[in-house]
Amino acid sequence: MKLAAAFILFLLPTMMFSQSNNESTDKHALEEAQIRRSEAARPLIIFITANWCSYCRLMKKKVFGNANVATKIESGFYFAELNGGYTKPIKWEGKTYWFAPTGAGTGTHELAFHLGAVNGKLSYPTMVILDENNQVLYRYSGYLKSHELLELLGHFKK
Numbered sequence: 001m002k003l004a005a006a007f008i009l010f011l012l013p014t015m016m017f018s019q020s021n022n023e024s025t026d027k028h029a030l031e032e033a034q035i036r037r038s039e040a041a042r043p044l045i046i047f048i049t050a051n052w053c054s055y056c057r058l059m060k061k062k063v064f065g066n067a068n069v070a071t072k073i074e075s076g077f078y079f080a081e082l083n084g085g086y087t088k089p090i091k092w093e094g095k096t097y098w099f100a101p102t103g104a105g106t107g108t109h110e111l112a113f114h115l116g117a118v119n120g121k122l123s124y125p126t127m128v129i130l131d132e133n134n135q136v137l138y139r140y141s142g143y144l145k146s147h148e149l150l151e152l153l154g155h156f157k158k
Contacts, residue, residue, distance in 0.1 A: 029079075029080040029081055029082075030046075030080045030082065030090060030092070032080075033078040033079070033080040036078055037078055037132060041132040042076060042077055042078050042132070043076070043077050043078070043129050043130060043131055043132070043137060043156050044077065044078045044079075044080065044129070044130045044134075045073065045077050045078070045079045045080070045127060045128070045129050046079075046080050046081075046082055046115055046116075046127070046128045046129075046130065047059075047060075047064070047079070047080070047081045047082070047125065047126075047127055048081075048082050048083075048084055048112050048115065048116040048122070048124065048125065048126040048127070048128065049081060049082070049083055049084065049124060049125055050083065050084045050085055050124045051083065051085055053124040053125060055124070055125055055142075055143045056124055056125040058143070059125050059143055059144065060081075062146065063144060063145065063146050063149055064079075066146040068146065068150060069146050069149055069150060069153075072150055072153050072154075073153070076153070076156075077129075077153070077156075082109070082111065082112050082115070083109070083112075084108050084109055084112040084113075084116075084122060084124060085099075085106075085107065085108070085109065086099065086109045086112070087099040087107075087109075090109070090111050092111055092114075092134075093134055097109065097110040097111035097114060098110050100113070108122060115128045115130075115136070115139075116128055116139065116141070118139065118141060122141075123141035123142070124141075125141070125142070125143065126139065126140065126141045126142075127139070127140050127144065127149075129156060137156060138152070138156070140152075
């Protein structure tokens with residue numbers, strides 16, 4: 001029993017630290033993408049994920065970790081990941097978006113919903129491609145394989 005309690009006390013700060021790291025990454029990635037887009041206009045890919053989503057983790061590892069996909073994205077796009085469970089406000093196009101709780105310890109960030117929802121429903125993973133004016137060019141909910149994403153990105157690259 002003491003061993004289990006010690007293990008939990010050891011893991012709790014680690015889990016809290018990793019959550020806060022994820023949260024700061026979301027906001028900074030979006031802010032950085034907006035700054036970089038003001039310097040050179042390119043489409044922006046926003047990958048909307050959730051911590052609990054196994055397909056999101058798999059897509060991050062297998063698809064976005066693929067060297068060909070990474071090269072294609074770096075050569076003609078900006079990329080940002082947005083966690084649908086991000087709890088801090090994000091300013092986007094002059095409007096502040098907040099986390100909207102849906103129950104005890106659950107909810108969805110309004111920006112993730114705004115960008116990724118189709119017919120009032122947000123699914124994970126969702127990939128959104130925006131033009132230089134933040135207009136949605138393409139939205140896809142579900143897992144995309146590397147070759148499918150490469151083909152798709154070929155249609156948007158100038």
